[in-house]
Amino acid sequence: MTPPERFYVTTAIAYANSRPGLHTLYEVVGADAIARWHRMVGDETRFLTGTDEHSVNIAQQAAAEGRSPRAFVDDQVALFTSAEEALLIAPDRFIRTTDPDHVLAAQEMVRRAYANGDIYPGTYEGWYCPNEGFRNASDVQETSRGTICPNHPDVPLQWLSERNWFFRLSAYQERLERHYADHPDFVQPAYRRNEMLGFIRGGLEDFSISRAGADWGIPFPIAENGETAQREDGSWDPEAGTIYVWYDALINYITGAGFPTDPDAFARWWPADLHVIGKDIARFHTIYWPAMLWSAGLEAPRRVWVHGFLLAAGGEKMSKSRGNLIDPDSVVAAFGADGARYVALREVPFDRDADVSWDSFVRRYNADLANDFGNLVNRTVSMAGRYLAGARPAPAPVDESALGAAWPGVVTRYRERIEACLLHEALAVLWDFVGAANKLVDAAQPWVLAKAAKAGDGEAERRLASVLGDLVEACRLIGLAVAPFMPGTAPRVLAQLDHAYAYAADGNDGPPLLNELRWGAHAAEPGTLSAPLPLFPRLEAEDAPTAG
RNA sequence: GGCGGAGUAGCUCAGUGGUAGAGCAGGGGACUCAUAAGCCCUUGGUCGGUGGUUCAAAUCCGCCCUCCGCUACCA
Numbered sequence: 001m002t003p004p005e006r007f008y009v010t011t012a013i014a015y016a017n018s019r020p021g022l023h024t025l026y027e028v029v030g031a032d033a034i035a036r037w038h039r040m041v042g043d044e045t046r047f048l049t050g051t052d053e054h055s056v057n058i059a060q061q062a063a064a065e066g067r068s069p070r071a072f073v074d075d076q077v078a079l080f081t082s083a084e085e086a087l088l089i090a091p092d093r094f095i096r097t098t099d100p101d102h103v104l105a106a107q108e109m110v111r112r113a114y115a116n117g118d119i120y121p122g123t124y125e126g127w128y129c130p131n132e133g134f135r136n137a138s139d140v141q142e143t144s145r146g147t148i149c150p151n152h153p154d155v156p157l158q159w160l161s162e163r164n165w166f167f168r169l170s171a172y173q174e175r176l177e178r179h180y181a182d183h184p185d186f187v188q189p190a191y192r193r194n195e196m197l198g199f200i201r202g203g204l205e206d207f208s209i210s211r212a213g214a215d216w217g218i219p220f221p222i223a224e225n226g227e228t229a230q231r232e233d234g235s236w237d238p239e240a241g242t243i244y245v246w247y248d249a250l251i252n253y254i255t256g257a258g259f260p261t262d263p264d265a266f267a268r269w270w271p272a273d274l275h276v277i278g279k280d281i282a283r284f285h286t287i288y289w290p291a292m293l294w295s296a297g298l299e300a301p302r303r304v305w306v307h308g309f310l311l312a313a314g315g316e317k318m319s320k321s322r323g324n325l326i327d328p329d330s331v332v333a334a335f336g337a338d339g340a341r342y343v344a345l346r347e348v349p350f351d352r353d354a355d356v357s358w359d360s361f362v363r364r365y366n367a368d369l370a371n372d373f374g375n376l377v378n379r380t381v382s383m384a385g386r387y388l389a390g391a392r393p394a395p396a397p398v399d400e401s402a403l404g405a406a407w408p409g410v411v412t413r414y415r416e417r418i419e420a421c422l423l424h425e426a427l428a429v430l431w432d433f434v435g436a437a438n439k440l441v442d443a444a445q446p447w448v449l450a451k452a453a454k455a456g457d458g459e460a461e462r463r464l465a466s467v468l469g470d471l472v473e474a475c476r477l478i479g480l481a482v483a484p485f486m487p488g489t490a491p492r493v494l495a496q497l498d499h500a501y502a503y504a505a506d507g508n509d510g511p512p513l514l515n516e517l518r519w520g521a522h523a524a525e526p527g528t529l530s531a532p533l534p535l536f537p538r539l540e541a542e543d544a545p546t547a548g
Numbered sequence: 549g550g551c552g553g554a555g556u557a558g559c560u561c562a563g564u565g566g567u568a569g570a571g572c573a574g575g576g577g578a579c580u581c582a583u584a585a586g587c588c589c590u591u592g593g594u595c596g597g598u599g600g601u602u603c604a605a606a607u608c609c610g611c612c613c614u615c616c617g618c619u620a621c622c623a
Contacts, residue, residue: 015623052623124621136622169620191553195618198551207621245623283620315616347560353616354560360572367572371585379582386581428571442587447580534583 007038007045009274010253012281013052013095016076017061020083022326022344023310023318029341030307030350030423031276032089036484037418039507041514046269048256049084050095051077052249054242059216069216073098083328088337088487090506095256097218097248105255106248107221110165110209112296113247114222118168121224124208128160164210164241165220172291173204179290185303187286188421189351192279192306196286207288209247210240217242250289254298271299276421282306305421308353310344315355331361338486339365339536342427345485350423362539372434373478374536379441380471381496381532387450392498392527393469395520403470404519406436407477411517414481423485430481437474440467472497472529473520480516483507489535498527 011031014024028049035047053073062072073096081094095102113119126134129149135157147157180186180197187193210220219236220243223229229240251259253272258265277285282304290300311317312324319325331340343361346368348354384393398404410433417426444467452460479493484507491501499522503510515521 012623017623055623057622126621134621136620191617194552198618199620202551202619205620209621245621249623279617281623283618284623287620349561360559363572366583366585370583375583375585377582379586381582383581431571438586441581442579445579445581450581532582536583538583538585 005038005043006268007035007043007274008257008269008272009035009038009045009047009276010256010272011049012275012277012285013050013097013249013252014080015055016051016053016073016080017055017058018076018320019079020328021318021320022328022331022340025083025087025089025328026310026344026348027276027278027307028084028089029087029344030421031274032087032091033341033345033423033484034274034276034418034421035092036090036487036507037513040484040503040510042512045508046092046257047090048093048095048253049089049091050093050252050256051080051097052252053077053096053098054217054248055245056211056214056216059214062216070098086332086337087328087340090487092506093256095252097252099255101261102252102255103218104261105259106218106243106251108260109251109254109292109296110221110243110247113167113292114226116295116297118171118295119165119209120168121163122166122206122208123161124164124166125159125161127157129155129157134160134162162212163224164208164212164244165222166206167209167247167288167292167295169204169206169288169291172294173200175294176200176204176287176290179300183302186300187282187304187306189306192282192286196282199283200287204287207246209244210242211244212241214242214244217244218248219243246284246288247292250284250292253301254293259298272301273303274421275301275304277304277306279306279308305350307350307421308348310348310356311353313355313357315353326356326358334539335361335365336488336536338489339369341485342369345423346427348424350421365536366538368431368434369536370538372431372438374534376434376437376441376471377475377479377493377496378532378534380437380468380475381529383446383450384468384472384529385531387446387453387464388468390529392529393465393472394523395469395473396466398519401466401470401519403433403437403440403474406433407474407519411481411514415514418484427482427485430478433474434478437471437478440474441471469523473523476522477517477519480513483513492533492535496530496533498529 009031011028014020031047031049035045038045058073059069062069065072077096110119127147129135135149149155149157177200180193180200187196211217215238219229220240221229223237223240229237231237253275254266254270257269257272259270275285285304293300312322316322316324328340335343343364347356347360347364384390395401396404410429413429414426417423417429446464446467449460449464449467453464475493476497476499479490483490483503487505487507494501
């Protein structure tokens with residue numbers, strides 16, 4: 001027995017400033033499916049997701065509601081965790097950047113960068129909006145009245161400079177280029193890697209990692225004179241400011257692995273096997289982050305997967321202001337948790353953007369789940385019950401069954417696609433097999449065999465049991481294989497087939513999935529099929545929620 | 549502007565030199581186990597434009613048009 005592989009997968013942490021949309025949860029659903037796959041095949045798996053809760057913006061939103069930042073984010077986070085529960089997302093830890101161990105981790109990373117000579121006090125300059133803080137050059141507008149903030153056109157912008165700390169990213173250009181060369185799969189898909197490499201080759205500037213004015217953040221642990229910013233009573237000197245954005249948010253991945261308080265756990269889980277992120281933050285994960293880790297004497301993550309976005313009709317970005325968000329709760333209400341997971345991961349290629357709409361989801365749900373797979377299970381269970389009095393027929397041996405012969409190749413391709421993060425292709429591979437099973441029903445015509453068998457045709461009777469055995473086995477295999485994507489459906493399929501589903505709700509604690517996915521793995525065991533129970537009721541387009 | 553990618557059936561896309569493909573959507577048919585689902589057949593494309601290389605180009609080369617991604621401190 002080889003020891004189990006360990007697999008550590010993370011998502012980006014969500015900015016806790018508004019309620020989650022499906023386009024935000026999409027990434028978490030994808031990572032959850034990947035994590036479940038690894039748990040089920042027997043890898044020691046850790047899946048981390050969570051929320052990013054510090055920022056001037058959040059402090060101001062809280063203040064606008066007359067609440068403390070902490071109370072505000074607590075409520076925001078509850079929106080995320082409940083939406084994720086509804087989608088059957090099962091992280092091993094839901095991390096919050098306000099968690100005490102994360103505060104320690106971020107401060108320790110700053111200290112290490114300082115000890116390594118990679119951070120230095122400098123001056124940050126830029127347009128400052130009194131309502132929003134510093135704004136990018138690309139976020140402000142030049143008008144006849146001068147430079148204004150588009151969100152607050154009546155509030156004059158100020159050109160401010162501020163003392164804060166900088167990270168010496170420029171020192172890591174060569175090492176980054178070498179790392180990309182030595183680890184061609186570090187950033188995927190390949191076109192994202194090329195973009196990042198182009199950025200690196202264009203030259204790297206240092207970036208600021210502290211803010212003087214903001215107090216809703218992790219206290220910066222070092223004073224400008226290089227001494228600790230912690231005072232004798234344990235409090236932090238506000239003069240030192242707070243840690244800014246990336247030296248807070250990115251650190252969550254190592255906090256979640258045990259850094260720095262649990263060295264044993266950290267040694268086991270770091271470096272992460274996979275960061276799943278959106279294209280908007282690729283640069284920070286594939287350039288800033290490795291450099292920050294190296295500065296602290298830590299390894300870069302093994303792989304960063306940059307997924308695409310869900311776009312509204314016509315390729316428009318989804319946003320609250322455009323009012324074209326898809327509300328995850330309505331999707332779950334209409335399609336079920338598994339249906340929602342399936343349509344999102346099947347409709348949107350995991351390596352690029354796609355337009356989605358309620359209609360496209362309904363079409364996909366009806367075609368793939370209600371008509372193809374759901375109906376396959378339904379007709380199979382129904383026929384076995386009707387023609388064989390419910391006794392579960394055994395599948396034919398692999399070499400005597402067309403489905404059995406095709407199956408091993410399906411598993412191989414399915415596994416390859418999942419491990420390559422091509423989740424939509426993985427599902428397509430499985431659904432090819434669903435199609436093959438449906439074709440078999442029509443080719444073999446069990447109802448004709450049943451009539452002949454009833455009339456005393458022994459060969460027809462044998463053939464009937466064999467065909468239905470193959471179909472039952474196909475349903476078992478498909479239902480089980482798709483469990484990482486549809487964890488609620490798998491047990492329901494197997495239950496109708498009177499097969500045990502031996503995995504915990506998060507996919508742990510079961511037998512190695514690849515053993516279970518052998519054709520005929522339970523062929524010798526007797527069973528009794530129950531009455532068919534529709535898995536995915538067909539939907540009509542008018543089942544769409546009222547817009548809003 | 550620079551670097552990169554894409555333009556193929558109504559929609560989403562596969563197809564890197566040899567008589568144009570899939571899924572969905574549309575049309576027709578035979579069947580009936582089933583969630584009026586499934587199965588079979590089928591409509592539909594001067595493969596962005598143009599010039600060239602070649603016996604032969606969606607596929608290679610030139611030019612043009614259109615669209616998209618990246619091009620630094622919002623998470």
